[in-house]
Amino acid sequence: MELALERTGARDGAIFLVDEEEDALRTEFHIVGGVAMALPSLLLRRRKDGRPNGIAFAIADSGEPYLCSDTSRDPNYAAYFQDVASIAGAPILYQRRAIGVITVSSRKAGAFTQEHVDELAALAASAAKFMRRAQLHREKREGDGRDFLIKGLSPEWLEVERAIERVSDTTAPVLVRGESGTGKELVAHAIHFNSPRRRKPFVVVNCAAIPETLLESALFGHVRGAFTGATANRIGEFQKAHGGTLFLDEIGELTPPLQAKLLRAIEQGEIAPLGSDAPPRRVDVRLVAATNRDLEAMMRQGAFREDLYFRLSVVTLQLPPLRTFLNNLPILAQVFLHQANRRHGRTAAGFAPGAMACLQAHSYPGNLRELRNIVERAVIVASGPDIEPADLPPHLSAPAPRRSDRPLAWRELRERWVDAPERRYLEDLVASAKSVRDAARQAGVSVATLYRLLRRRGLRLGLRAERE
Known part of the structure; x- marks a missing residue:
């Protein structure tokens, strides 16, 4: 190319x-x-x-x-x-x-x-x-399996990607941490589908969405008559995930009694359905848990078991919020647009400059999930070839006025949405790279192309990196 x-x-x-x-x-x-x-x-x-x-x-x-x-x-x-x-x-x-x-x-x-x-x-x-x-x-x-992650969003995301590569082929439990909407389930998917278990089940349990009285049954199953309303045997999510990966989302919402039962299942590798007199069943499950809670503070308050925490957090991945890599928002928005086109049979081509300005002016407390939902809604309601400000939610469609009503020239648009993000990305790359080859690998380009990009922006790698 x-x-x-x-x-x-x-x-x-x-x-x-x-x-x-x-x-x-x-x-x-x-x-x-x-x-x-x-x-x-x-x-x-x-x-x-x-x-x-x-x-x-x-x-x-x-x-x-x-x-x-x-x-x-x-x-x-x-x-x-x-x-x-x-x-x-x-x-x-x-x-x-x-x-x-x-x-x-x-x-x-x-x-x-x-x-x-x-x-x-x-x-x-x-x-x-x-x-x-x-x-x-x-x-x-x-x-x-498919590639679930958008690559190279920021130096912090690069660290997450490298960690996923390192842990995917192991059986170690992984604790994924981050704010709501940062992509914790996507990371769990990526770990599973890059692992030897990719052909086995990937089972998701949202611990916050299931009532406490039903969660134990959901995890471990029950037999008929185990409690009022148990009219048939039920297989639990642990058993469904046998040989594969069990993703426990919102793990911080578990009550202490359920934490104890989960710990026992992890340590013994066995589960017993509620009301069953049969011997416990062996299960082979790789656990990935996720939370946006401060588990350390919960442990100090006695709300989360320390032994369970250490069992779940053999490897911990911290996901960065969207506000830390907003310079790449145009790329993300275009990716979500194409995904929405495919999902809904639409043909939106891109974003009008005014619409992109609206998107970039927002702070995204809901992170990637919020951006994806905004773009998907816009694709559905858009009537023209491009997404216009009127296609965005009302709270986005009126960005702060510019100092001048003069439309931005193409050169200004390019500086804002292409040149400036490229410069910031290269500056981060220069600061973190160990060698020329390492920097080129991180950027996904050849060494010659990397030098050309650096010269264009007036940047250079450190002397140690250039020698290597």
Whole structure:
């Protein structure tokens, strides 16, 4: 992709893989403003009438290179990404069929020539075998489980991602901590689906949502007649999760008696359904618990058992709140928009500048969950190609007025939403990297690209890091 940008003079580009089962395209790699974006795969579907939904689709269908000098005049163009005026692309062919597409785009009309298209076709031909391997790898990975996390949101998230990689292939209990809405269940999913237990059950119990009188039965099961209303045997969530992962959300809401019974089940690896005279049943369960409570304070007050705390917190992951990485909100919002498009069959392309300004002015006490819900609502109610301020909830649609009523110029918009976040990200990277290779790995780019980005922002790694 970097070579394609270099040879065409473009700064934006994407690689798509054909998903034959879904009759769709998936984004495999995406560069904006010369920076690789750490986004999860986005699924792009056909139009409802079966026609190609976008130029990349048209390329995959025809198997031929494509030059679009003016997107406003091209009937195949679909505004998946904002401010695109011209596009060049080529199919990635394997055994004479398109398995993928490579495209570059520009905000300037007429930016590409037939020579650029020929360059892309040559690059696509040389990359075909590698892309076929990537396609097979994705099919295998998605058969095992999906990628639940949005990568590289902040240095704090990078630490969480590394911890997930380290603990996933173990059986150690994990305690996930963070404010409400920070993605604790997503992290639990990621731990399970990156572990050897990925093909076994992933069972979720919200300890705060089940009445105390029913929670013991929900966890361990009961036999018929165990209590009033127990008209049939019930299998508990521990038994349902046998061989897999049991996620106990809101663990801080457990009462002391239930904490004692949970501790016993963890220590002995056995459960006994309520009212059963049979010997306890052995269960093999990997535990992941989550809370937004101050468990240490609860222990000092005698409200949470210290021995249970140490059993659950063999590994502790602290999730950062959204307000600590608001510079990446445009990326997050676009990801949630594509997810909502897929879920509800919509085709919203992006956010009008006014709508993005509204989103960035909000503080998000509900964190990622709140942002996702706001974007999903906007996708559902939007009537135009882009999300407008009127599509947002009322408390967001009236941001504080700017000093001037003058519309922001493109250069100002780019500085606010692309250049400034990139600069902050690189500054954090420079401060934390141990070596050049480590920094490039964290950023998801080559060493050469990293040096180019640093030079552009007037930054450099420490002398020790550069020597390594």
